Amino acid sequence: MSEITEARKNSCDQNDRTSEENVESYGDSDRTRNFSDLAQEVASLDELEAEAIFILREVVAEREKPMLLFSGGKDSLVLLRLAEKAFRPARFPFPLVHVDTGHNFPEVMAFRDERVAELGERLIVSSVEDMIADGRLRDEVGPRASRNRLQTAALLDVIEKNGFDAAIGGARRDEERARAKERVFSFRDSFGAWDPKNQRPEPWALYNSFVRRGEHLRVFPLSNWTELDVWAYIRRENLRLPSIYFAHERRVFQRDGMLYAPTAGTQLLPGEQLETRSVRYRTVGDMTCTGAVASVAFSIDDVIGEIATSRITERGQTRADDRATEAAMEDRKREGYF
Amino acid sequence: MNTEVASRAHAASESRPLRFSVSGSVDDGKSTLVGRLLLDTKQIAEDQLAHVEEASRRRGFSRTELGLLTDGLRAEREQGITIDVAYRYFRTAKRRFIVADTPGHVQYTRNMVTGASTADVALLIVDVRHGVSEQTRRHALASRLFGVKNLVFGVNKMDLVDFSEAEFRRVESELLAFADKLPRSSITIVPVAALLGDNIVERSTAMPWYTGPALLEILEAAHAGGDRDKPFRFPVQWVVRPSSDEHHDYRAYAGQIAQGTVRVGDRLVAWPSGKSSIVTGIDRHPETLQEASAPLSVAIRLADNIDISRSDVLTHEGAPPRLARSFSATVAWFDAREAKVGQRYWLKINTRTVRVRLDAIEGIVDLTTLGLRAGAAALALNDLAVVRLSTSIPIVCDAYDDAPITGSFILVDEVSHDTVAAGILKSESGDEP
Numbered sequence: 012m013s014e015i016t017e018a019r020k021n022s023c024d025q026n027d028r029t030s031e032e033n034v035e036s037y038g039d040s041d042r043t044r045n046f047s048d049l050a051q052e053v054a055s056l057d058e059l060e061a062e063a064i065f066i067l068r069e070v071v072a073e074r075e076k077p078m079l080l081f082s083g084g085k086d087s088l089v090l091l092r093l094a095e096k097a098f099r100p101a102r103f104p105f106p107l108v109h110v111d112t113g114h115n116f117p118e119v120m121a122f123r124d125e126r127v128a129e130l131g132e133r134l135i136v137s138s139v140e141d142m143i144a145d146g147r148l149r150d151e152v153g154p155r156a157s158r159n160r161l162q163t164a165a166l167l168d169v170i171e172k173n174g175f176d177a178a179i180g181g182a183r184r185d186e187e188r189a190r191a192k193e194r195v196f197s198f199r200d201s202f203g204a205w206d207p208k209n210q211r212p213e214p215w216a217l218y219n220s221f222v223r224r225g226e227h228l229r230v231f232p233l234s235n236w237t238e239l240d241v242w243a244y245i246r247r248e249n250l251r252l253p254s255i256y257f258a259h260e261r262r263v264f265q266r267d268g269m270l271y272a273p274t275a276g277t278q279l280l281p282g283e284q285l286e287t288r289s290v291r292y293r294t295v296g297d298m299t300c301t302g303a304v305a306s307v308a309f310s311i312d313d314v315i316g317e318i319a320t321s322r323i324t325e326r327g328q329t330r331a332d333d334r335a336t337e338a339a340m341e342d343r344k345r346e347g348y349f
Numbered sequence: 350m351n352t353e354v355a356s357r358a359h360a361a362s363e364s365r366p367l368r369f370s371v372s373g374s375v376d377d378g379k380s381t382l383v384g385r386l387l388l389d390t391k392q393i394a395e396d397q398l399a400h401v402e403e404a405s406r407r408r409g410f411s412r413t414e415l416g417l418l419t420d421g422l423r424a425e426r427e428q429g430i431t432i433d434v435a436y437r438y439f440r441t442a443k444r445r446f447i448v449a450d451t452p453g454h455v456q457y458t459r460n461m462v463t464g465a466s467t468a469d470v471a472l473l474i475v476d477v478r479h480g481v482s483e484q485t486r487r488h489a490l491a492s493r494l495f496g497v498k499n500l501v502f503g504v505n506k507m508d509l510v511d512f513s514e515a516e517f518r519r520v521e522s523e524l525l526a527f528a529d530k531l532p533r534s535s536i537t538i539v540p541v542a543a544l545l546g547d548n549i550v551e552r553s554t555a556m557p558w559y560t561g562p563a564l565l566e567i568l569e570a571a572h573a574g575g576d577r578d579k580p581f582r583f584p585v586q587w588v589v590r591p592s593s594d595e596h597h598d599y600r601a602y603a604g605q606i607a608q609g610t611v612r613v614g615d616r617l618v619a620w621p622s623g624k625s626s627i628v629t630g631i632d633r634h635p636e637t638l639q640e641a642s643a644p645l646s647v648a649i650r651l652a653d654n655i656d657i658s659r660s661d662v663l664t665h666e667g668a669p670p671r672l673a674r675s676f677s678a679t680v681a682w683f684d685a686r687e688a689k690v691g692q693r694y695w696l697k698i699n700t701r702t703v704r705v706r707l708d709a710i711e712g713i714v715d716l717t718t719l720g721l722r723a724g725a726a727a728l729a730l731n732d733l734a735v736v737r738l739s740t741s742i743p744i745v746c747d748a749y750d751d752a753p754i755t756g757s758f759i760l761v762d763e764v765s766h767d768t769v770a771a772g773i774l775k776s777e778s779g780d781e782p
C-alpha cells in the first residue's frame with residue numbers, strides 16, 4: 012500500500028489542493044496527459060470520427076426504428092455533428108429523443124430547442140413530470156430526492172410507446188468502470204435490462220444487431236472516446252455549447268464535497284448555505300444530482316487545459332448518483348438506465 | 350490536390366493509436382500490470398484511486414489491490430477475477446493507447462479472439478515462478494492465429510525470485526523454444542514486477558543485468574497497422590439519397606474505407622454484380638475530397654446509376670476479388686451449444702448478412718502443436734477449427750492475411766441471436782490453419 016499512497020500523496024502535495032472543496036488543479040504541467048503531438052491528435056480524431064460514423068450508419072441500416080438520445084449536453088452535441096456527417100445532405104433517418112426530468116438547466120433546454128430547429132429534425136420529449144402527473148411515477152421525497160431513477164422509467168416508456176428498437180446514446184467507456192465493460196451494440200431484453208455477464212462478443216467492427224419485438228439495442232458511437240477527445244473534437248469542429256460548460260458566476264451550495272445549484276424543490280440541510288462562485292459544469296444532467304466545479308475556464312482551450320490536468324474524473328467530480336455504492340452505475344444500468 | 354487534405358492523410362498513417370490486448374492466466378498479475386501502467390502514466394484520477402484504496406480496506410487487504418481499478422463489475426470484484434473484456438484508454442507524450450483487457454478463463458477463446466481481432470500487439474503475462482503454462486501457449490497461438498504478429502511477453506513477479514537473472518533466463522528460453530512454432534511473428538520478452546512498477550513505465554534499477562527497454566517504451570515504439578497502401582475495399586453501408594427538391598439528384602454510397610485509397614476519377618467495380626462506374630466525388634460532409642484513405646468514413650458519388658446497395662463491395666477495376674459460394678475458414682467457437690455439420694447460421698461479413706451452412710469440419714486446431722486434428726463431429730466451446738461454409742449467394746472472399754476487415758466474419762445463432770463464432774477467411778491455397 013505504501014508505494015501507491017505515497018504516489019498519491021506526492022501529487023496532492025505538489026498541487027497543494029483541497030479535494031474537499033472540489034477545486035481543480037491548474038498548475039500541473041505533467042507532460043504525460045497533454046496533446047503534445049498535433050499529428051497524433053488529428054490521427055486519433057479522424058479515426059474516432061470514422062468509427063462513430065460507421066456505427067451510426069450501421070445501426071440505421073440494420074434496425075427498423077432507431078432513435079438518437081439528445082440532451083443538449085456536449086456528448087450528444089458531438090453525436091449530432093457525427094450524424095450530420097453520416098447522413099447529410101439527407102435528413103436524419105431517426106428522430107431525436109430527450110428524457111426530460113423537469114429539473115434540467117434552463118440554459119441547456121433553450122440550447123436543445125435552438126439546435127433542433129437549426130437542424131430541422133424532429134424531437135420527441137419524454138417527460139418525467141407528465142408521468143408523475145398521471146400517476147405512473149412518484150417522486151422521491153426528502154432533501155436528497157433525485158429524479159435519476161425516474162429517468163430510466165421515462166426512457167423505457169418512450170422506447171415502448173414508439174416501438175423503438177435501437178437507442179443511440181453518447182455514453183463512453185472511459186466514464187465509469189461498469190461502462191468500460193459495455194458493448195458498442197448493447198442488447199437489452201424486453202424489460203430494458205442489461206446483463207453484463209452475458210454480453211454478445213464483439214470482435215472487429217462486426218456488430219450483432221439482431222433483436223426480437225420488444226427487445227432493443229443501446230448503441231454507443233462514442234464508446235472509444237475519452238473526455239479529452241470529446242473536447243478536442245468540439246474545438247476542431249467549432250461546435251457551439253450551452254453556456255454552462257464555461258466558467259460563470261452562480262449561486263451554489265456545497266454538499267458531499269460537490270457544488271450544487273438549487274432547484275425549486277431544494278431544501279438546504281443544516282450548515283449548508285448559498286454562495287456565489289465561479290463555476291462550470293463538466294457534465295450536464297438532472298440538476299438535483301449534477302455538481303459544478305470551481306473554474307475559471309472561459310473558452311474551449313481553457314476547458315481543455317483544465318481537464319488535461321485535472322486529477323478527478325468527470326463523473327466522480329460531478330455525479331452524486333455514481334457515489335451511492337461501489338456498483339451504483341452497474342445497478343442502474345441493469346435496470347435500464349443509460 | 351488540396352494540400353490541407355494531403356497533409357492530414359499523411360499524418361493519419363504516421364501516428365495511429367496503438368491497440369493492444371493483455372492476457373494471462375488467473376493470478377499472473379494481469380490486472381495489477383494494467384493498473385500499474387495506468388497509474389504510472391498518471392491516468393488514474395484521485396477519486397478512482399481513493400475508491401480502490403477504500404475497496405481494498407473493506408476487503409481486509411493489507412495493500413491496495415491495483416487489480417480493483419480495472420475490474421468493473423460487482424461480480425468481478427467479489428470473486429477477484431476478471432470476467433469480461435474491458436477497454437481502457439491512456440496516452441503518453443508519444444502515443445495514444447487502446448487496451449483490450451482480456452480475461453483468460455471459461456470463455457477464454459471468446460475473450461482472446463475479441464481482444465486479438467483489433468490488436469496490433471498482444472501482451473501476455475507470465476508468472477516467473479510458473480513459467481510457460483498451457484494457458485500461455487493457448488493465448489499466444491490464438492492471438493497469432495487471429496492476426497497479431499507482434500507478441501510481447503511480460504515475465505512478472507520478478508520481486509518474488511529476488512530479481513534473479515537465472516530465473517528470468519529459464520522462462521525466456523522456454524518462451525523462445527515455443528515461439529519458434531509461431532509463423533512470422535516478432536517476439537519481445539521483458540522481466541517486470543507489476544506490483545512495484547519495475548520495467549513497466551520506468552526501467553528497473555533492481556535488474557541491472559537487463560539492458561532492454563521498459564514495457565511502455567516497447568509499446569510506444571510498436572508498429573500500428575496502416576491500411577492505406579493495400580488494394581481498395583469499400584463495403585457499402587448505406588445509400589445517401591435526400592428526398593428534398595434541393596438535392597433531388599444527389600445519390601452517394603456511404604461507408605468506411607476498409608483499406609486502400611480512392612480518388613476522384615477512379616473506375617470502381619461493385620461486387621458481386623461486377624458493374625462499374627467512375628468516381629465523381631468523395632464527400633465527407635461538409636467537405637468534398639479529391640482522395641480519401643482508410644480508415645475514413647466517406648460517401649462516394651459515381652457517374653452512372655448502376656444499382657448499388659448495402660452489402661456490395663466496391664474495389665478498383667483490374668484487380669477483381671475472389672467471389673465464392675463455398676469457402677474455408679478458421680473459426681473460434683464461442684457457444685456452449687455445439688455446432689454440428691449441416692447446421693445453419695447467420696453470417697455477418699462486412700456489411701452483408703446472409704444465411705450460411707456448416708458443410709464440413711476439416712479439423713480442430715491443436716493449440717500445443719498447431720496441427721489439425723481431423724474427425725470431429727461437432728465444434729465445442731473454445732474450439733478453434735478449420736471449417737467449410739457455404740452461402741446461398743456468392744460473396745467477396747478476401748483472405749484475412751491480406752485484408753483483415755473484409756476477410757473476417759461472425760456467426761449468429763438463428764434462434765438465440767447470440768454471436769456464436771468469429772471467423773477469418775483463409776487464402777485459397779493456404780493449408781496451415
Ligand SMILES: Nc1nc2c(ncn2[C@@H]2O[C@H](COP(=O)(O)OP(=O)(O)O)[C@@H](O)[C@H]2O)c(=O)[nH]1
Binds near residue numbers: 374375505508
Ligand atoms: N509480489 C508480486 N505480486 C504481484 C505482482 N503482480 C501481481 N501480484 C499479485 O498477484 C495477485 C494476482 O494479481 P492480479 O493482478 O489480480 O492477477 P490477474 O488474475 O492476472 O489479474 C495479486 O494479489 C497481486 O497483488 C508482482 O509483480 N509481484
